[in-house]
Amino acid sequence: MTKGTDAEVAEADRIAGRRDELVSRVTAHAGTIARELALLQGGDYGRAAFRTDAGTWTLKYEAGDVEYLRFEASGRETYVVSTKRPPEPDALATAMADYDAFVEAFNRHVASLDGVLDGVSTDFPEVASTDAVVAERDRVVERVRAVGDAMAGELSRYDGTDYGTFSTTVAGTRWELKRDGNRASYLRVGGEGGTYLLSQYEPPSAPDLRTYVDDVPAFVEAFNEHVGALDADLSRISLRGERE
Known part of the structure; x- marks a missing residue:
């Protein structure tokens, strides 16, 4: 049996690499959602929360880019995307299991607004002159x-x-x-x-x-x-x- 300083140390490169790959792909995909939100909310800066059966996703964007994407469930917060540091692999795995539900929640939000302005009158009163x-x-x-x-x-x-x-x-x-x-x-x-x-x-x-x-x-x-x-x-x- 190998003991002490002769013990073999497990390498984390493969796990970290897979995590970084997932975070990169989520960042790009969530960036599309961020840009759609910016269009809906009418500004380059904003934040929106979406509830799923498993928890709550909060997307904050700035100048069209994702500032952070946070998943909250059972009292635990996981920053899937963050400008500070990447998430823990196990927390990321848990969040990603619900990511499709987050996208569906966003799509339902957009669908709920479809036609909301139909029939809104633009026949405004004449503006009085000063x-x-x-x-x-x-x-x-x-x-x-x-x-x-x-x-x-x-x-x-x-x-x-x-x-x-x-x-x-x-x-x-x-x-x-x-x-x-x-x-x-x-x-x-x-x-x-x-x-x-x-x-x-x-x-x-x-x-x-x-x-x-x-x-x-x-x-x-x-x-x-x-x-x-x-x-x-x-x-x-x-x-x-x-x-x-």
């Missing part, structure tokens, strides 16, 4: 823009700088005008994360404009009071040597 709303919004925003640019120009003349802000509170809400030269960079209501009545990027929504446009006159009045206070401060300055 032309009038957009035109009116743009007209109002243009008026707000004219006022904002006028304020920016006056502030630029007074401060002698290209950039700056003017902020005040109207009806309990913070309003802020930021200028870039003689043009209003933005007019924001509500502080950080608020509503932009004027912006370099996009116009406000019609509902937002409707909410705040009636307060624009009060914002302008607050600005005028600010300018008036500046004028009053300057009028009180007296220079020595000035003739009265």
Whole structure:
């Protein structure tokens, strides 16, 4: 009897080779199912589960390829196809005994959807035009823009700088005008994360404009009071040597 280090070690090459061959063939076959699922589900990424009498098969696909194919039965999970490592041979054998049932379950799923869209009407209602709303919004925003640019120009003349802000509170809400030269960079209501009545990027929504446009006159009045206070401060300055 051979003992110890002289004992013969069984070679696993044939078993591993057969396993890898099976996994390769299943990967190619399940890849066809993955592509059909992608067509059905309308995307390159997804997952679907199919029940058989023996257990549950879950196929997850990504970009048209199988990410994994898992068989669950009697509390045991076997990844028949996986991006990590191949399955154990005995677990693979158990799963493969049910693989045909998995394919049949998938085929029944496809068959159950055949004709499901037959008779669906495509006679949709006419879509209402937003032309009038957009035109009116743009007209109002243009008026707000004219006022904002006028304020920016006056502030630029007074401060002698290209950039700056003017902020005040109207009806309990913070309003802020930021200028870039003689043009209003933005007019924001509500502080950080608020509503932009004027912006370099996009116009406000019609509902937002409707909410705040009636307060624009009060914002302008607050600005005028600010300018008036500046004028009053300057009028009180007296220079020595000035003739009265």
